[in-house]
Amino acid sequence: NAGVMQNPRHLVRRRGQEARLRCSPMKGHSHVYWYRQLPEEGLKFMVYLQKENIIDESGMPKERFSAEFPKEGPSILRIQQVVRGDSAAYFCASSPSGNGETQYFGPGTRLLVL
Amino acid sequence: KNEVEQSPQNLTAQEGEFITINCSYSVGISALHWLQQHPGGGIVSLFMLSSGKKKHGRLIATINIQEKHSSLHITASHPRDSAVYICAVPSESNTGKLIFGQGTTLQVKP
Numbered sequence: 442n443a444g445v446m447q448n449p450r451h452l453v454r455r456r457g458q459e460a461r462l463r464c465s466p467m468k469g470h471s472h473v474y475w476y477r478q479l480p481e482e483g484l485k486f487m488v489y490l491q492k493e494n495i496i497d498e499s500g501m502p503k504e505r506f507s508a509e510f511p512k513e514g515p516s517i518l519r520i521q522q523v524v525r526g527d528s529a530a531y532f533c534a535s536s537p538s539g540n541g542e543t544q545y546f547g548p549g550t551r552l553l554v555l
Numbered sequence: 556k557n558e559v560e561q562s563p564q565n566l567t568a569q570e571g572e573f574i575t576i577n578c579s580y581s582v583g584i585s586a587l588h589w590l591q592q593h594p595g596g597g598i599v600s601l602f603m604l605s606s607g608k609k610k611h612g613r614l615i616a617t618i619n620i621q622e623k624h625s626s627l628h629i630t631a632s633h634p635r636d637s638a639v640y641i642c643a644v645p646s647e648s649n650t651g652k653l654i655f656g657q658g659t660t661l662q663v664k665p
Contacts (some may be wrong), residue, residue, distance in 0.1 A: 474652060484641065484655040497650045530596060539651040543588070546598035 443468070445535050445547035446515075453553045454523050462518040462550045466535030473516045474544060475508060478530040487531075489539065490516055496539065523554045558582050561642050561656035568663050574629040576659045578642030585645060587625050588653065589616050592639040601627070601640075632663045 446465040454460050466473050475487040477500075486500040490510035501508065505523075510516040520527055530551050534544035559580045568574055578587070586605040592598045602609050602616040604625070609616050613632075618625040629636055639660050643653040 472651065476653075476655075483657045484643075484653075486646070486652045486654070489650050489652050497648065497652060499648075500652070532598060534598075536651065540649075542586075542651070543600050543603045544651070544653065545600065546590075548597050551596070 445470075445533060445545050447531075447533055447547035447550050449550060450548060451551045451553070453555065455555050456524055457522050460520040460523050460527070460552055460554075462520075462531050462533075462552070463515040464518070464533035464535075464547055465515040466533075467545055470535035470537050470545070472536045472539040473510050474534045474536075475516070475518050476532045476534065478532065478549075480529065484532065487518070491539070520552075523552075525554045528552055528554045558654050559642055559644055559656040561640075561659050563659060564657065565660045566662070568632050568661070570633060570663055570665050572632050572663075574632050574636075574661065574663075576627045576640050576642075576661070578625045578627070578656055580623050580625075580642075580644050580654075582644060582647050582654070584620075584623075587618055588643040589625075589627050590641040590643060590655075592641060592658070594638070598641075629661075634663045634665050637662050 473490045476484045478484045488508045489497040505521045507519045530549045532549045534546045536544045562577045588603050589601040613630045615628040639658040641658045642656040
């Protein structure tokens with residue numbers, strides 16, 4: 442049973458480009474959380490999704506960021522018109538249900554905006 | 556005031572020492588998580604506990620719900636224990652999203 446998979450592991454973008462980060466949860470998990478770790482800072486919640494639904498996006502910046510978790514395929518975190526301040530490690534985590542049980546983390550995507 | 560606070564922020568120990576990392580939180584919780592982040596950046600869930608004590612190998616986690624405090628102990632520390640240890644609690648929104656402490660950076664010297 443493969444763990445949570447994220448790709449790419451490293452992503453370099455120039456200012457103004459788009460970044461797409463993918464997360465495939467563990468088999469049987471239908472709940473996905475995205476977290477961001479800015480340089481020298483702690484992890485912060487961004488968004489919580491179930492299949493085809495955004496449940497809680499209270500941690501998402503109001504502009505340029507969006508997330509989806511389609512019926513088929515991975516969850517996608519999309520950042521439009523990236524700026525240098527978006528450079529961070531983005532982690533997704535999955536769980537079988539969203540009731541605070543153990544979350545399994547992916548290896549993260551390190552985004553660098555030049 | 557942060558909802559989850561850890562101490563110390565940085566910790567250096569000699570191999571073999573007993574290590575304690577503390578976590579205090581201000582929200583009501585059903586369970587608390589201890590995570591480990593290695594220098595390569597990957598995050599591993601060590602424990603989820605809601606009461607008492609849990610042990611896994613040389614790692615022990617305790618929690619006092621009334622005092623809103625948890626500790627992570629490492630016995631007979633080893634250089635491979637060097638990592639960032641993060642305490643996290645579910646938010647009161649009941650969606651399972653986690654609120655994280657700032658992490659404790661542990662370095663164990665041989």
